[in-house]
Every structure is written in structure tokens, then in C-alpha cells.
Amino acid sequence: MYWLEITVTADEQAADHLAEILRPFAEGESVAIEQLGDPRDLDPNALLPEHYLKIYVAEEQDTPELRQQIEAAVAPYPITFTPLQETDWANAWKDHYHPLRIGRRFWIQPSWQEPDQALPTDLIITLDPGMAFGTGQHPTTQLCLSALEDWLKPGQSVLDLGTGSGILAIGAALLGASEILAVDNDRWAVQATHENAALNQLTDRMTIVEGTLANVATRNWDVAVVNILATVIINLLQEENLLEYGRLFIFSGIVAIQEEEFTAALTAAGGHIHQVLRQEDWLAIVATRA
Helix, strand or coil, X not given: CEEEEEEEEEEHHHHHHHHHHHHHHCHHHCCEEEEEECCCCCCCCCEEEXXXXXXXXXXXXXXXXHHHHHHHXXXXXXXXXXXXXXXXXXXXXXXXXXXXXXCCCEEEEECCCCCCCCCCCCEEEEECCCCCCCCCCCHHHHHHHHHHHHHCCCCCEEEEECXXXXXXXXXXXXXXXXXXXXXXXXXXHHHHHHHHHHHCCCHHHEEEEECCHHHCCCCCEEEEEEECCHHHHHHHHHHCCHHHHEEEEEEEEEEHHHHHHHHHHHHHCCEEEEEEEEECCEEEEEEEEC
């Protein structure tokens, strides 16, 4: 059996839009976004503006018709199709994943390496994200971890909606959160979060659920982290009373050009903005109920 790796190259402004176009074609609706360049290099020009968007399709789904549909959907952006044997597919992305520091104390460590560069005071997150979103390399993940570091107090409860690899839930646990619920509607993400919770010896401190906001029975979490797409968050604010589920919110997945639309929807829903964090063309917004 092989897996078909489909790679689209685009600039940062188009990456988020193309990810949504590619999602319905992907196994588990998972889209990996990789920025070209070396995230370990401190040179401000080390990271390039180009991004790779990668999805995977099982052998039985790989047909000429499917390839033509995907090519048409992402045109005029360049696309490549690469068959991978199953063992290659499972490890293909690892060449691009390296340890990195986020915020003041977080050290993100691939599970297949030793954290030999971490400092004794670092909070080490050991991660094997697999097909799930959240390696720590994307600006939205970094913004959320930095916001958690600034706003989360030990002993508080945390809801991580759209947990992906579980990186933010694990970060919250390392910061001293007392109760953590990690939720995602993607079965690959739920599996990855279970595995990463075990890698970090946090299984007994995290509840992991496959589902959506409708599956969250408890409301008034001390901190709710929602790192998904801005359009999805706006819908949750308008249609599902998202602000009832927390006291303090960290929202991300917001592109700079969506800031005005997002803040208008948040304010209309009864939110009060305390901080806006920016990195490249991405935002994270810290807010409470007004």
C-alpha cells in the first residue's frame, strides 16, 4: 500500500485559503502547512515567504480524476504528486521538524530526539504530531503558547478547542492547569493528542474528546484556547454562544486581513479585548466576556 503526498506551494497570504480548499480531499481532512527555511536559524531572513501545503491520500483513492480535481481547485499554484510507501509516509515530514524555543520557557522537542539543547528551567513539550496540526512551527501555535504563558495561572481549568496535536493542552498542563479538556473533531488529532499526552506523562491530567463545542458539557472554563479558523470561530460566537464556555479566551487562526471582521463579531457577541498578539500575518486575541 502507498500513500499519495500532494504538495502545493503558495505564499503566506494564500496558504490559509488553500488549506480549506484542500481539506475535503485529505485523509482525515488534515492539511500540514510548512514554511520554507530553517526555523532554528536566528537570521530574520532564514524563513522564506513560501509555504508548502501537504495532504495525503490513500492508494485506493488515488485516481486521475481526483488529481485533476485537486489541480483545478488550487490553480494556478504549483502542485506535485508523490507516492510514498507507508513507512515513508509516516516519516516524510520528520526531516522538516526540529526542536525550537517558544516564548520564555517552552522548548518543543521531537519525540525521536533528546532535548540536549534545552535549559534546566525550560518547560519541555515532547511531541510527535503525526498527521495532526500543531508542531509549534506555525505562528498561531506560537502565539497561543506565548499568551498561555502570560495569562494562565496555576490551578486554573483549561478548554482547548481544536486541540490538533495537543500541544497547547500540554503547554497548559506544564504551566500548572488543574483540569484540561482537549477537543477535536478529527480522529487523527484525537489519536495524536492521546499519544502526546502519554509521551509527556500527562494522561491522568487531560481529558481528550473527539467532537465539537456541542460535546463540551462544562461551561465557564477559566481559560479557553480556540486556535482554529477565524471563520469557524465567528460562527461559534454568533450561533453557539461560545463566550459562555469560558472566562478568558485566547483566539487564534486569525489572518491580519480578518482582524476587523473578527473583532466586530467578538464585540457583538459580548467580548472585551485585552491584548492582540501579532506574528507575521497572524494574530492571537486575548479577550473576556464584557
